[in-house]
Amino acid sequence: MMSLVSLFLVSTLFPALQAKQFTKCELSQVLKDMDGYGGITLPEWICTIFHMTAYDTQTIIHNNGRTEYGLFQINNKLWCRDKHIHQSRNICNISCEKFLDDDLTDDMMCAKKILNSEGIDYWLAHKPLCSEKLEQWLCEKP
Numbered sequence: 001m002m003s004l005v006s007l008f009l010v011s012t013l014f015p016a017l018q019a020k021q022f023t024k025c026e027l028s029q030v031l032k033d034m035d036g037y038g039g040i041t042l043p044e045w046i047c048t049i050f051h052m053t054a055y056d057t058q059t060i061i062h063n064n065g066r067t068e069y070g071l072f073q074i075n076n077k078l079w080c081r082d083k084h085i086h087q088s089r090n091i092c093n094i095s096c097e098k099f100l101d102d103d104l105t106d107d108m109m110c111a112k113k114i115l116n117s118e119g120i121d122y123w124l125a126h127k128p129l130c131s132e133k134l135e136q137w138l139c140e141k142p
């Protein structure tokens, strides 16, 4: 009974935020439009996101005075707005919290803008960990 009550409270207090823990194959399916965009393949994305977030959409990392949100670790200095930085350029014109939910449409749009502007090196895990030997990051469909 107690747990039902707390569940009710949680869903009442945070109605908009549907966080999600993806699996490798679920995420591959959702991100398939990213495959090849800007020369980056899907397994490179899956690998990079795993190393940054373990596929948890609620990942928030404070780094060097910035805060980075969600699977693509989009920061509040240039790309989205939050309550911590008032002068954000907010290039993606969006609240950073939108990068913590289970709908990755807006995340992918903003990640493509970052890729166009800063290149894949925005995501520091990519070069050392995810630029070769990518077989394990493919989703083998049955």
Ligand SMILES: *[C@@H]1O[C@H](CO)[C@@H](O)[C@H](O)[C@H]1NC(C)=O
Pocket (backbone or CB within 6 Å): 093
């Ligand atoms: C930013 O988003 C708001 C809606 O959230 C929209 O009304 C506005 O036109 C957008 N601004 C730009 C520059 O796209």
Ligand SMILES: [Ca+2]
Pocket (backbone or CB within 6 Å): 098, 099, 100, 101, 102, 103, 104, 105, 106, 107
């Ligand atoms: Ca989102």
